[in-house]
Amino acid sequence: MAAKKQSPVNYYRIVLQWGIFALLAYMLVRPFWDKSYAPDFEAYCPFGGMQSLASYLSIHSLACSMTTIQIALGIALIAGVILFSKLFCSYLCPIGTFTEWMGELGRKAKMQLKVNKNIDRFLRLLKYALLFITFYFTVTSSELFCRKFDPFYASFTGFSGDVFFWYAFPALLLTIAGSFFIRQFWCRYLCPLGAVTNIAVYALPAAALTLLWVLLTNVAGLSIPWPWLLGAVCLTGFIFEAFTMKFFVFPTLRITRHEALCTHCRICDKKCPMAIEISTVDTVNHIDCHLCVDCVIKCPEKGALTINKRNMSWLPALATVILTAAAITIATFYELPTISENWGDVNGKNIQTVQMDGLKSIKCFGSSRSFANHMKEIPGIKGVETYVKHHRVVVYYDKSQISAEGVKAAIFSPLSELLNFDGKLATKVSFVQLGIDRCFDPKDQFYLGELLRSEKGVLALSTRFGEPVQAKIYYDATLTSPEKIEAAATPKTLVLGEGDQQTTVETGFAVNEAGKAKGEMPANEFLTLFIPTVDVSFNKYSSYSYDKMLVYELPFEQAADPGMQQWMPFLVSHASNDDGIVRIQSAFTESGPVIRIWFVSTLTTVGKINSALKSPELIVHYPDKSTKKVKNPFLFIFEN
Numbered sequence: 001m002a003a004k005k006q007s008p009v010n011y012y013r014i015v016l017q018w019g020i021f022a023l024l025a026y027m028l029v030r031p032f033w034d035k036s037y038a039p040d041f042e043a044y045c046p047f048g049g050m051q052s053l054a055s056y057l058s059i060h061s062l063a064c065s066m067t068t069i070q071i072a073l074g075i076a077l078i079a080g081v082i083l084f085s086k087l088f089c090s091y092l093c094p095i096g097t098f099t100e101w102m103g104e105l106g107r108k109a110k111m112q113l114k115v116n117k118n119i120d121r122f123l124r125l126l127k128y129a130l131l132f133i134t135f136y137f138t139v140t141s142s143e144l145f146c147r148k149f150d151p152f153y154a155s156f157t158g159f160s161g162d163v164f165f166w167y168a169f170p171a172l173l174l175t176i177a178g179s180f181f182i183r184q185f186w187c188r189y190l191c192p193l194g195a196v197t198n199i200a201v202y203a204l205p206a207a208a209l210t211l212l213w214v215l216l217t218n219v220a221g222l223s224i225p226w227p228w229l230l231g232a233v234c235l236t237g238f239i240f241e242a243f244t245m246k247f248f249v250f251p252t253l254r255i256t257r258h259e260a261l262c263t264h265c266r267i268c269d270k271k272c273p274m275a276i277e278i279s280t281v282d283t284v285n286h287i288d289c290h291l292c293v294d295c296v297i298k299c300p301e302k303g304a305l306t307i308n309k310r311n312m313s314w315l316p317a318l319a320t321v322i323l324t325a326a327a328i329t330i331a332t333f334y335e336l337p338t339i340s341e342n343w344g345d346v347n348g349k350n351i352q353t354v355q356m357d358g359l360k361s362i363k364c365f366g367s368s369r370s371f372a373n374h375m376k377e378i379p380g381i382k383g384v385e386t387y388v389k390h391h392r393v394v395v396y397y398d399k400s401q402i403s404a405e406g407v408k409a410a411i412f413s414p415l416s417e418l419l420n421f422d423g424k425l426a427t428k429v430s431f432v433q434l435g436i437d438r439c440f441d442p443k444d445q446f447y448l449g450e451l452l453r454s455e456k457g458v459l460a461l462s463t464r465f466g467e468p469v470q471a472k473i474y475y476d477a478t479l480t481s482p483e484k485i486e487a488a489a490t491p492k493t494l495v496l497g498e499g500d501q502q503t504t505v506e507t508g509f510a511v512n513e514a515g516k517a518k519g520e521m522p523a524n525e526f527l528t529l530f531i532p533t534v535d536v537s538f539n540k541y542s543s544y545s546y547d548k549m550l551v552y553e554l555p556f557e558q559a560a561d562p563g564m565q566q567w568m569p570f571l572v573s574h575a576s577n578d579d580g581i582v583r584i585q586s587a588f589t590e591s592g593p594v595i596r597i598w599f600v601s602t603l604t605t606v607g608k609i610n611s612a613l614k615s616p617e618l619i620v621h622y623p624d625k626s627t628k629k630v631k632n633p634f635l636f637i638f639e640n
């Protein structure tokens with residue numbers, strides 16, 4: 001018996017498809033040995049780029065963490081469709097590859113179903129509806145709406161982040177099961193990017209609609225909101241696809257069958273991942289063809305199938321690589337701002353700019369938005385641009401109103417944080433002030449705090465603007481020294497989190513000799529700086545004159561304990577049960593922390609107050625007017 005002849009392999013395609021999976025696998029496993037690496041599975045997403053570009057064109061802001069790379073890839077994808085064919089779908093899309101494999105499994109198991117032609121046409125509407133919804137919500141919110149349901153994003157992020165489980169989980173199940181029973185179920189019926197590529201195939205009607213909208217809104221002065229244009233373009237794409245099911249002008253490359261060489265063996269029909277009947281046509285104009293060239297490679301008759309009458313099966317794969325590389329290269333030289341906003345004249349003669357790089361907190365649309373909102377409140381600042389890829393901001397300011405240093409001071413967010421302080425103090429606290437380079441961003445200041453936390457005697461850190469940033473570090477001189485603190489602040493990396501959650505971040509702080517100082521301060525001054533005090537009045541406090549009230553003061557060590565701060569509102573609520581108690585204050589005095597209880601002597605007594613404070617349970621009132629008893633965690637020392 002003759003051995004079964006092996007079907008030729010489409011290496012052009014397989015290499016690219018496996019290359020994408022290898023890249024994704026690398027992104028998944030790299031965090032196991034590189035704790036500072038955070039995979040970004042959307043880093044090369046052309047669909048995110050398209051949504052982002054739409055958001056940029058309509059509201060001058062890029063969606064989420066999208067940068068010029070995704071936009072350039074989106075433009076390359078559209079150019080690829082028009083010039084060549086639906087190359088991304090065929091060679092790069094991981095969902096396309098996966099669902100194709102699922103379909104192959106279904107075919108081998110003989111479980112594939114053929115969809116009735118009319119139902120098939122109708123189901124194609126779904127992807128255009130999803131496209132409209134996705135673009136509409138992304139542009140109006142500058143958050144990528146597709147993240148909520150995208151099976152790729154959900155699978156690779158473990159259903160975390162912006163994924164909405166009850167959208168994404170059914171979408172994933174439907175994609176897997178649907179593709180097993182129906183060839184390229186996801187691509188044909190659900191993929192919004194598939195809808196975009198088909199709209200690009202029908203680029204001329206889409207362009208005509210866009211031109212008409214521009215003329216009507218800009219020349220004729222009509223007010224037609226952009227969602228109408230989006231809806232019209234989606235509907236046109238669907239009508240052309242469902243009612244013609246074929247290419248017209250674009251794409252320019254088509255599979256051509258040469259009747260004289262064809263033996264009608266129908267192998268091409270069986271091997272086509274899109275289930276197109278190639279053996280019955282001279283030119284494949286079917287809308288689902290994505291020029292994978294499987295049919296060309298697998299056809300046993302050399303030359304029976306070609307691309308545009310030429311034997312160049314390598315061309316689509318090569319074009320895919322060139323377009324992708326060109327998009328990434330161009331994007332490295334040019335970056336669109338995530339936000340570009342002016343609220344004053346940025347071309348006036350007094351306008352200057354401050355540019356700052358490496359602001360780690362500027363990492364997405366949301367952080368850019370809050371940065372812009374904060375800058376709007378600063379007199380003299382007229383506009384901002386943010387560039388998330390390089391964590392860069394450019395601030396436009398009027399030099400007659402604010403200086404460059406003033407702008408930087410406005411960008412700076414000071415930190416004030418307790419580190420290893422447990423509420424127990426000697427009478428004095430030592431401090432050292434260091435100038436720290438590369439510590440401007442709030443994230444950097446947080447990292448500095450975490451580095452210093454490793455030095456046992458460091459009690460707290462506060463920062464203020466300066467170039468370099470001025471960090472004041474408070475410490476217990478019996479446990480550490482300025483030299484040890486300086487050493488603790490300067491390692492190049494920092495490990496955050498525990499166990500599986502561990503990540504390593506780069507720090508690279510340098511202690512600058514400028515502005516170094518050290519000294520001591522009384523403990524109560526330190527406590528006043530870092531621990532909030534309580535001063536709450538209630539029970540008609542303001543209705544009593546001062547001569548009607550007495551103040552009962554008690555030592556209160558627990559006021560200095562950071563862990564007890566959460567209990568202070570409970571204590572106040574409990575005290576308010578006594579109508580005679582009208583105000584509670586905590587304070588840090590030279591003789592130690594105290595609590596002061598203001599009371600009306602005609603309504604209550606010190607004895608009653610002591611009983612309330614000693615009570616094993618606090619009776620606490622909640623905003624919903626309910627009352628609960630909680631265990632009293634306070635230990636007061638009463639004078640005899």
Ligand code: SF4
Nearest residue numbers: 262263265266268299
């Ligand atoms: S595989 Fe080649 S020979 Fe066979 S039907 Fe298709 S085009 Fe014709």
Ligand code: SF4
Nearest residue numbers: 272289291292293295
């Ligand atoms: S017709 Fe040929 S090139 Fe087009 S999708 Fe089918 S197998 Fe691929």
